[in-house]
Amino acid sequence: MQALRRPYFWHAIYTKSRAEKRLYKELCSKNIECYLPLKKELRQWSDRTKWVEEPLIRSYLFVKVSEREYYNVINSAYAVRYVTFGGKAVPIPEHQIQALRIFLDDENRKVDLSHENLEKGELVEIMGGPFKGIKGEIMQIKGKNRIVIRFDSLGTCVYTDISLDMIKQVQPVA
CATH class of the missing domain: 2.30.30 (SH3 type barrels.)
Known part of the structure; x- marks a missing residue:
């Protein structure tokens, strides 16, 4: 009997404040496909200037999951909730x-x-x-x-x- 293949969809996850990179690292370690868009910014401190990578969209991370992984993602210590409309997580098209x-x-x-x-x-x-x-x-x-x-x-x-x-x-x- 052939195993049922579940469809995978991209979703946005709302993260705890400044926890985007920690959630990304945790989900990658669980072999969950995720994407954290980063941008480089030149930061100035009193003693130095340095290029740092910051999340492009604060408090958001994108995950590609099936129904099976859907709840594993949200049970992370750094995840708050899926971005939803009408109480349902909104899939994001692959091309975007x-x-x-x-x-x-x-x-x-x-x-x-x-x-x-x-x-x-x-x-x-x-x-x-x-x-x-x-x-x-x-x-x-x-x-x-x-x-x-x-x-x-x-x-x-x-x-x-x-x-x-x-x-x-x-x-x-x-």
Whole structure:
């Protein structure tokens, strides 16, 4: 008899304050696939300046789990709860996690985070450079053209500067 294969979905976990890296380490040690988006920041202390890696989205960690691992994750000492709507954990599409990884893999590009309730713009695809093939929404923010990947389930948008000649308009999927 063939074993039943359970589907795996990405979900966002709300962590205890400043415990993102500890939860990531714990879940990795349990062989649970997880992703902690980090950004490098230059920090200034009174005696030195140092580059540090900080979570891009404070108090959030992404996990890819089946129903079986779902409760193992939340039983961690550093996890608070899943990000939910209507009492149910919201799955995050694989392509959004992959796009976030690609954005953050380019160390020469400054990536910011916005919690503004941004209006939907035109759907575009990047035609060249390290982001080639990434789709997102184009927006006008503080006078600069930026490409946006919207994470509706978190109420968050990731955006970065990009030239308009590097994008083409695409039709929304019906």
